[in-house]
Amino acid sequence: MLYVKAPAKINLTLDVLRKRPDGYHEVEMIMTTVDLADRIGLSETTGEIRIDSEDRFIPNDSRNLAFQAAQLMKDTYGIKQGVAITIDKQIPVAAGLAGGSSDAAATLKGLNKLWNLRLSEDELASLGAEIGSDVSFCVYGGTALAKGRGEIIEKLPSPPNCWVVLAKPAIGVSTAEVYGNFSAEKARRPDTGAMIRAIESGNYEEMCTSLGNALESVTLDLHPEVAHIKDQMKKFGADAVLMSGSGPTVFGLVQQEIRIPRIYNGLRGFCEEVYAVRLIGEREALA
Structure with a gap:
């Protein structure tokens, strides 16, 4: 095998x-x-x-x-x-x-x-x-x-090292439905160039402020549970919070490991699928 x-x-x-x-x-x-x-x-x-x-x-x-x-x-x-x-x-x-x-x-x-x-x-x-x-x-x-x-x-180079807390609510999100409801006029567009500069300079604070997902507002409107997780993750102490892809998983970036237990345990109080992991950020060589 x-x-x-x-x-x-x-x-x-x-x-x-x-x-x-x-x-x-x-x-x-x-x-x-x-x-x-x-x-x-x-x-x-x-x-x-x-x-x-x-x-x-x-x-x-x-x-x-x-x-x-x-x-x-x-x-x-x-x-x-x-x-x-x-x-x-x-x-x-x-x-x-x-x-x-x-x-x-x-x-x-x-x-x-x-x-x-x-x-x-x-x-x-x-x-x-x-x-x-x-x-x-x-x-x-x-x-x-x-x-x-x-x-x-x-x-791109590896981003600044940090922890990532992931929380997925017990719902399914249709990618087709999210894209179908997307409006370029209403979307909050991320600054891709700013994120690239933050990664290349290794600036963690700038990486946090440059997070952005144009699909996020669509999914938040369709599924208020996702907005609730975002709000709670910020409240429990994550440095920056964003939805990944078309959702519904929300992730928080955390630089200080000491904050992880409070965020993790707080989210586990109402969300079953919660993970605290590290960024990998680097490519693995092809075997």
């Missing part, structure tokens, strides 16, 4: 520029990986693709992005063997943390090794773009500016 780590991501910024002719939205966002990860196990079978997971919310068929990644590898490179994909799920499902995309990216990287295809990261990222908008970023990991529909990746 070959094991691959599939880390979650958060959006430090997310800007929606316009609707594209292909139906997708043109976005510009800065993403970074955090130390909350699924564990993907891969072992060869005689021909079929099989998904094994104890999480009942994970589809075990072609709806699963890891399944799609394996199928794409088989079809593209004429692979006869199948694969059993075990998903040890730690990242909340449908949370705005790219859990499914990261599983797909880990599957691409793992099968590249298992089937000895010797593909570069760029080739794997190109394959990933065919599966979903966040898969290319997840192939690279680390910290990056993503453009287009998310598949055009420009590497």
